[in-house]
Amino acid sequence: MNREVMYEKGINPYVDTLEEKDYRSIKGLSLRHPFTNVDYVDLYKSVAPEGKMHIYFSNDPKIALKYAKEILVANIHERDWTKKIAKQAGASVVLGLDDLLTEPVNGSGYNSEYGLLGSNTASEDRLKLFPRNSQEICEKIQSLIKDTCQVEVEVMVYGDGAFKDPKTGIWEFADPVVSPGFTKGLIGTPREIKLKYVVDKELEAQEGSIDEVIKDRILKKKASNLDATETLGTTPRMYTNLIGSLCDLVSGSGDKGTPIVHVQGYFDDYTSEW
Structure with a gap:
């Protein structure tokens, strides 16, 4: 109402x-x-x-x-x-x-x-009904791809994405969970710094190349605890909710007919080399 x-x-x-x-x-x-x-x-x-x-x-x-x-x-x-x-x-x-x-x-x-x-x-x-045996299916798909292609991929079964329409206030999320089954590499939440905060702070200091400073901070992040101020604004959400929402938006729930969504480079960051 x-x-x-x-x-x-x-x-x-x-x-x-x-x-x-x-x-x-x-x-x-x-x-x-x-x-x-x-x-x-x-x-x-x-x-x-x-x-x-x-x-x-x-x-x-x-x-x-x-x-x-x-x-x-x-x-x-x-x-x-x-x-x-x-x-x-x-x-x-x-x-x-x-x-x-x-x-x-x-x-x-x-x-x-x-x-x-x-x-x-x-x-x-x-x-x-909502899918069952999803965990077993995800692990089997991961194993088959690794045996066939020698590539390690993460696999998840997803339903509704966990987001709310900003105009109507209607929740999209009508499933009990975003993902009833997923491989172990999708456990956890992102551990990220807020690039905008780091850039603004270093611009004020006017020290060194911004590009190099950012890459240095990301590399240090991987080896140590994060400065709490540098994570401000990075909403802590589980990987399964983030990636499941992404896949749901891409595949749609109507007549798109997209049975599989392949997400590539999701775990890359600004230091990744292509």
Whole structure:
């Protein structure tokens, strides 16, 4: 919900609960997704028999217990927190999407770690689940390429990239993790200096060639601890999230048909020779 509209209408997102009729009566509120033009409240209600689904809007998970004691938690990245709140508030049963289809049902597919999280609709009566055995697959691909081409590559299975659209505020990240499987070279976060900071500092000092100074600082970085001021502005993110987001943007989720993205030179830096 647009926060400017909420503020203008005096709605407090921390304590207020709205019924659907209240939500639809708010003047100036767009009820459709800014990109897909879908009314998702109508879409969600369409999956249930007429009159069997009631929707309430609240940011307080405990509000759900006013209407039911058996709770299905469907949010993704804060699911453990939401489950904890519901249990402490007195819910008789609390399940998440990650608790459903963790093993085969009548010969169905399953995902023992994530259940229904990260699944997509494949047809009217079938779901495509989040990948499993990804770690095994990545290590096998890495081994095959090394044996065949004598080249060491890192391999990852990726889904949604971890980024938020700056215009609409919509999170792209609907999967439980960016990468459910990856080779060991992708563990960790970048250890970088902020080039702009180093350049500005050395320009003030006016000592030596900027090009050589930068290369010297990068080489020293590799051999010692970084000066904390020289890392300011370099957001610490895991390699898998960074590279997975890059691949997701390149491959797209529509009709591009890009099954594999080859990223070359990602771990190079300003000192690398070509």
